[in-house]
Amino acid sequence: MKALRVAAWALLVVVCLIAVCPDFFSPYSPSRQYRDLPYAAPGRYHGASPRWLVHGEPYRWLGVVPTSLRLVAVPEPGRIFLLGTDEFGRDWYSRLCHGASVSLLLAPAAALLSLLFAVAIGGWAGYQGGWIDVLVMRASEVFIVLPWFYVVVALRAALPLTLGSTATLFTVFALLATLGCATPARLFRGLVLSLKTGEFVIAARAAGAGGPHIFRCHLLPFLLQAAWTQFLVSVPAYIVTEVTLSFLGLGVAEPTPTWGGMLVPLQQYVVLTSYPWMFAPAVAVVVVCMALQIVAPPFRQSPDAVTMPV
Amino acid sequence: MSPDPLLSVSHLTTVFDTPDGSVRAVDDVSFEIRAGETVGLVGESGSGKSVTALSIMRLVQPPGRIAGGSLSFKGRDLLTLDERTMRTVRGADITLIFQEPMTALNPVFRVGDQIAETLRVHGRASRREARTAAVDLLRAVRIPDAASRVNDYPHQLSGGMRQRVLIAMSLACQPSLVIADEPTTALDVTIQAEILDLLREMKSALHLSLLLITHDLGVIAETADRVAVMYAGRIVETGPVRAIFREPAHPYTRGLLASMPGGRPGRRLLAIDGSVPLLGALPPGCAFNPRCPDRFEPCTAAPPPDYVVGPERAAKCYLHDRQSAVRNPQSAMGTDATR
Numbered sequence A: 001m002k003a004l005r006v007a008a009w010a011l012l013v014v015v016c017l018i019a020v021c022p023d024f025f026s027p028y029s030p031s032r033q034y035r036d037l038p039y040a041a042p043g044r045y046h047g048a049s050p051r052w053l054v055h056g057e058p059y060r061w062l063g064v065v066p067t068s069l070r071l072v073a074v075p076e077p078g079r080i081f082l083l084g085t086d087e088f089g090r091d092w093y094s095r096l097c098h099g100a101s102v103s104l105l106l107a108p109a110a111a112l113l114s115l116l117f118a119v120a121i122g123g124w125a126g127y128q129g130g131w132i133d134v135l136v137m138r139a140s141e142v143f144i145v146l147p148w149f150y151v152v153v154a155l156r157a158a159l160p161l162t163l164g165s166t167a168t169l170f171t172v173f174a175l176l177a178t179l180g181c182a183t184p185a186r187l188f189r190g191l192v193l194s195l196k197t198g199e200f201v202i203a204a205r206a207a208g209a210g211g212p213h214i215f216r217c218h219l220l221p222f223l224l225q226a227a228w229t230q231f232l233v234s235v236p237a238y239i240v241t242e243v244t245l246s247f248l249g250l251g252v253a254e255p256t257p258t259w260g261g262m263l264v265p266l267q268q269y270v271v272l273t274s275y276p277w278m279f280a281p282a283v284a285v286v287v288v289c290m291a292l293q294i295v296a297p298p299f300r301q302s303p304d305a306v307t308m309p310v
Numbered sequence B: 001m002s003p004d005p006l007l008s009v010s011h012l013t014t015v016f017d018t019p020d021g022s023v024r025a026v027d028d029v030s031f032e033i034r035a036g037e038t039v040g041l042v043g044e045s046g047s048g049k050s051v052t053a054l055s056i057m058r059l060v061q062p063p064g065r066i067a068g069g070s071l072s073f074k075g076r077d078l079l080t081l082d083e084r085t086m087r088t089v090r091g092a093d094i095t096l097i098f099q100e101p102m103t104a105l106n107p108v109f110r111v112g113d114q115i116a117e118t119l120r121v122h123g124r125a126s127r128r129e130a131r132t133a134a135v136d137l138l139r140a141v142r143i144p145d146a147a148s149r150v151n152d153y154p155h156q157l158s159g160g161m162r163q164r165v166l167i168a169m170s171l172a173c174q175p176s177l178v179i180a181d182e183p184t185t186a187l188d189v190t191i192q193a194e195i196l197d198l199l200r201e202m203k204s205a206l207h208l209s210l211l212l213i214t215h216d217l218g219v220i221a222e223t224a225d226r227v228a229v230m231y232a233g234r235i236v237e238t239g240p241v242r243a244i245f246r247e248p249a250h251p252y253t254r255g256l257l258a259s260m261p262g263g264r265p266g267r268r269l270l271a272i273d274g275s276v277p278l279l280g281a282l283p284p285g286c287a288f289n290p291r292c293p294d295r296f297e298p299c300t301a302a303p304p305p306d307y308v309v310g311p312e313r314a315a316k317c318y319l320h321d322r323q324s325a326v327r328n329p330q331s332a333m334g335t336d337a338t339r
Helices: A002-020 A092-128 A130-145 A148-158 A165-180 A182-196 A199-206 A211-247 A261-267 A269-274 A276-295 B049-056 B083-089 B111-121 B127-140 B159-171 B189-206 B217-223 B241-246 B251-258 B319-327 B332-337
Strands: A043-045 A051-061 A065-073 A079-081 B007-018 B021-033 B038-042 B064-073 B094-097 B177-181 B209-214 B226-231 B234-240 B307-310 B313-315
Touching (some): A002 A276, A092 A130, A092 A165, A092 A182, A092 A211, A092 A276, A130 A182, A148 A165, A165 A211, A199 A211, A199 B094, A261 A276, B007 B049, B021 B038, B021 B049, B021 B064, B021 B234, B038 B049, B038 B217, B049 B064, B049 B177, B049 B209, B094 B159, B111 B159, B127 B159, B159 B189, B189 B209, B189 B217, B209 B217, B217 B241, B226 B241, B226 B251, B234 B241, B234 B251
Parallel strands (some): B038 B226, B094 B177, B177 B209
Antiparallel strands (some): B007 B021, B007 B064, B226 B234, B234 B313, B307 B313
């Protein structure tokens, strides 16, 4: 079990590195088309001999630093397609690397945003109690019963068409994060409810501490523990959300690659049956989500976890 | 009576609003604590001792609320202070020591930081000063090797040491009143004696007043100057410790003293018949009447008022109405204390 968690962590670190500098890890630009090689199977073409750490196609690291250093490249006219190509002859592996940066940036950002809201709202409601608590919890129920998918479709329809696809996607995810904060908010509210009647909180009040101080020093450390687990659990959910939206054409538009967008060709029967390497993004999503589930620390299940959620 | 008590609690009433109506956990409680005095508050579990303590600190949690009375502390009524001013009183002028030192300390902070926190929230010290003060306080409550113990987490300390830490926290801002809510209940008997010694010593060294809440009459006998006996949210008897132990005036106090172990060996321990009534369903009249061996007609009619039964002594029992009526036909003392 320990080895599995180490392996999962290692995989996530590698994927994160790829997401941060996809150009370095990929031999080609994601939009470079080799029209002579559509749906080419994985392998080397035109007598390519790969070289490590060479200067290939130039790119800007993080969109700023101009460089051309790549981990693997082949001199012209050779081609190397680790995961084959799509119908336009674009290197599927390079696109997968670049897709990781969108998918793996958006999901943690959305999860972080939603947890931020959740800790603030849930913690506040739980600490204040009374009618504020009732109001916030009833409002969260409204958020929970809203079918998020239809909300997103409606939002897409409502947003002006002049808005760029990236801007739209960020709006959509900000909305999803807001809607998604309802469930963890209830978790944090419950935690605060059980903690605030704890004697050490009353003791802190008896020592003259005010509300903000108690929240920061005596409640937040416990909430952060739960928030970390919640974060690792909700990131896969947001990855899958991005995949779903992009798969249905509601996400980032071509030519920017995302894992969901890269699954769109699979809607064609011929691709589904004849070009198995096109499944690569699906495999990537499944593997990354599983790795996240594996590294998420379980809540302590010993009986004392009830009274002392340390 | 002394002219200026440090804390004077008068007609304090704290109710809990439950779906079945409001329950008076503290009902018309009056007592006072003078400077440098130790007052013991005794009673069984659920008699309202802890709620009285929390009410004095104004820390009663909803659905509980203070429904009436006044808490005059150093000439100010604590019940009329706004929350911000009240915070400057809590932990600085009046401090509270809890029963269970494990749960009263935050498990994720070092004990030194928790002591320093009290000083910091009252703006009494800078971060560095607070740390030195924490070591000094730990030394003062006789924790060995205080300089390294400040870096310990609560779970690394024994129960007695944790209670010493709580005492150190409560003394950090040099309060004038310390409320100790069952400070020894969670401890071993030998440790109990040490903690009581420490409390007594600190009390005389720092000229504190101490409100000692306990269900242990032995602790009261050793430590308190005066005692108030609580039953079902009311104080049924008050007076100097010696006088009450020698000659209890209320049947409940008599029953409590009779049920203390330590009589002749081999004799059966006496117990008060029946059990404590639920606060939501108190019997009419005197709350103790169903269990009282001396019950007679007026007991079930109305709750008895305070009767003066000796110098600085009062008891809520109609028995004394009969006696004082015989001795003193006017019986002015009794009616004067009635609400």
